[in-house]
Amino acid sequence: MKLRELGVEGAWEITPEQHGDPRGLFLEWYRFDRLAGAVGHPLRLAQGNLSVSARGVVRGIHFADVPPGQAKYVTCVRGSVLDVVVDVRVGSPTFGRWEAVRLDDVDRRAVYLSEGLGHGFCALTDHATLSYLCSTTYDPTAEHAVHPLDPQLAIEWPVAAPLLSARDDAAPSLARARDSGLLPVYERCHAYTDSLRSATTAHQH
Incomplete structure (x- = not known):
């Protein structure tokens, strides 16, 4: 398993080692110890989600209030x-920077996002199925969105006409979300992840 931090601090790309033979294959798609060694604290597992999307669907950009936020794997x-x-x-x-990683059922990579980061995706195939591990349970009052087609973000979605939910299509631009105080604050996000690291160190001692 290889872990590589992306250009956005707190986001990691994970590439598992696959073991295959004529019967099929086996891989470790999540290792709490390897992830904790990279990010400095274990991922608390509070909820698991599956998302199935038709080709051309774009979901996001979603984020949660920090604290506690919602880290995702x-x-x-x-x-x-x-x-x-x-x-x-x-x-x-x-x-305002974004990074993109292709996730598929061939290389079977994963992405980890720390608390405070925004997340979205575009389905490149029909029945594209994502599995999420989340650090907190879903709280609709603390969950927000930024419009995925915001020109300021200029995300290069690989479809000509993205299919959005009504909620995502009504989401504010990044600038509007910032002006209205919706967005997480970098210092608070750092303080929260530092508290997770401190708690881990205290537990170890």
């Missing part, structure tokens, strides 16, 4: 998607 178990991480943390050196 995402992999594609069927088909393929372009998975996108967006830095929506006000005050971050990479505020």
Whole structure:
């Protein structure tokens, strides 16, 4: 398993080692110890989700209030998607930057997003199925969105006419979300992840 931090701080690409023979294959798609070694604390597992999308569907850009936020570990178990991480943390050196990773059922990569980052994806195939591990349970009052087609973000979605939900299509631009105080604050996100690291260190001692 190889872990590589992306250009957005707090986001990681994970590439598993696959073991195959004529019967099929086996891989470790999640290892809490390897991830904790990279990010500095274990991922608390509070909820698991499956998302199935038709080709051309774009979901996102979603994020949650910090604290506690919602860290996510995402992999594609069927088909393929372009998975996108967006830095929506006000005050971050990479505020407004996005990174994309292709997740599919061939390379079987995963993406980890720390608390405070925005997440979205575009389904490249029909029945594209994402599996999420989440650090907190879903709280609709703390969940927000930024419009995935915001020109300021200029995300290069690989479809000519993305299919959006009514909620995502009504989401504000990044600038509007910032002006209205919806976005996470970089310093608070850092303080929260530091508290997770401190708790881990205290537990070890």
